[in-house]
Amino acid sequence: MTTDSRRILVIGIGAGDPDHLTLAAVKAMRRSDVFFFVGKGTEKASLIDLRRYLLDEHVPNPCRVVEVDDPRRDRVRRQDTATYLAAVADWRGRRAEVYELLIRDELSPGDTGAFLVWGDPGLYDGTLGILADVQQRSGMAIDVDVIPGISSASALAARHGITLNRVGGPVHFTPGRRLTEICPNDGGDVVVLLDADDAFTRIHGDGVWIYWGAYLGTPHELLVSGALDEVADRIRRLRAEARARHGWIMDTYLLRITAPHADQR
Structure with a gap:
């Protein structure tokens, strides 16, 4: 990692049990400067609450949390495959815009930001793909590290x-x-x-x-x-x-x- 690049940690936090957090995840959280929380509305506030609990339990020093709303997504059921894929691509594009602004405005070069991902980042989660889009479109120097988690x-x-x-x-x-x-x-x-x-x-x-x-x-x-x-x-x-x-x-x-x-x- 060069001094002008930003590091992003994508940390799997398990399926819901706080005790499923791995030692690798705890170590990664403790070396993060900023945590990015993507909220999904009041109905899913408990998903954010768990993340805050994990920070309180495992990060000894005060940490900075930046929370944003997740862009709305077309979730009409029984779409044909092409329509479904187009809806997901549109949502991922708008989410990439949000992530790019977060990383550019809230994370200084040389600092480390973290996304706490439900389950495992490598199984049916879009964070890694969206960050790849951000890297391609933004021109920012971003290093991404993945810490696996316990999947559902x-x-x-x-x-x-x-x-x-x-x-x-x-x-x-x-x-x-x-x-x-x-x-x-x-x-x-x-x-x-x-x-x-x-x-x-x-x-x-x-x-x-x-x-x-x-x-x-x-x-x-x-x-x-x-x-x-x-x-x-x-x-x-x-x-x-x-x-x-x-x-x-x-x-x-x-x-x-x-x-x-x-x-x-």
Whole structure:
């Protein structure tokens, strides 16, 4: 890192349990000069609250926090793939503008800023891609370091006491919108994230098992497992009730298919 460059730490902070913060993450937080918090409205204030708690617990010296609102994103459900990708590209572009201003105006050359990222920065999180856009468009000298965190998939497996894979078998990761393209599959297991539309209800057949978890690692944690045809309605009801109660939901699940005649409807 040269004296005229800015360093950005992208720190994974786990799926919600403060004790999932790694020693590497704590060390990174302690060498950061500025923390950038991207707020998502009053409904998700608890996500910011956790970050402030982690700073209070692990950063001994007073630290500077700069908080901004996240640009609004088009979240209309059941979009076709092209429309969805365009909406995400538009949102990421506007977020890159916000990040560029944060880094340029709030972080002096030679200083270190940090983004505390829910889960793991390398799994279905846009921070690294957005920072790459900032580097390309801004001309600023920015060095990015990534500190991995415990992902929701890892937390899900731990809370259910299972492995994500079976011996010699693959594990597929997919957002909910692509689930029916992957499942049923060749006998591998499927980890589903970002399911806004109860995609699991479109998978049917004997031998399909689900391990589901929401708000993993938090006091609001919900866990359900069982044969999918038997528990799907319960999970759908729990999701709707939890979203209405909290204003948002973060959940993930593993589908394990043990019979060859599962079908999608």
